[in-house]
């Protein structure tokens with residue numbers, strides 16, 4: 007049974023609220039999704055356990071027909087902190103034919119290797135009015151920390167992404183430099199979080215929320231590798247924050263190395 011986000015914070019003046027309308031829209035979307043899928047039973051939660059004759063999946067994510075896309079935002083205030091009079095936010099980034107900011111992951115793994123420590127807690131720093139990092143991976147049930155390193159107010163607003171819809175799950179004001187907020191994240195249907203700042207509409211970040219440790223954030227050259235995979239047949243997906251999901255099936259043989267590429 008999953009629970010909603012639990013929030014703790016070091017600043018007693020923090021405001022915590024949810025836009026009711028957004029919540030209602032999100033609940034309706036969730037009900038609709040359940041109706042479409044016939045309210046199928048949820049998969050069992052992932053368990054850590056021994057991996058016998060694990061295999062490796064490796065490959066590369068290429069841009070294919072996807073083109074780099076930049077959105078320009080005006081920076082109307084606090085230019086000395088936030089830098090310049092405008093901000094070019096990269097929605098789709100391509101380097102030498104490789105698509106950047108892609109997470110490749112296995113869907114529906116019942117039991118296998120442990121999560122790496124880095125996935126259990128993710129910190130997003132707000133510095134120079136940027137969220138750093140832009141994309142991170144957190145295990146489902148892990149802890150998300152947000153730090154304000156700027157001498158201006160940021161208002162971190164976190165949404166759960168479910169397909170083409172999103173629902174607000176946390177909205178926390180961080181008025182002072184040094185403010186820290188932590189929350190545990192357990193998602194019911196979504197696969198990622200979108201992080202925005204309500205004080206600066208040009209600040210954007212994403213957190214992929216992994217249900218199992220069989221994922222890889224593709225390197226700048228597009229390469230990825232997923233190790234110690236229990237032999238079997240899987241659905242493997244690539245997820246890009248703006249371009250969405252690509253899906254394939256893959257067979258992993260005992261001690262085998264399987265190569266597979268994604269192209270957007």
Ligand SMILES: [Cu+2]
Nearest residue numbers: 160203205206
């Ligand atoms: Cu901000």
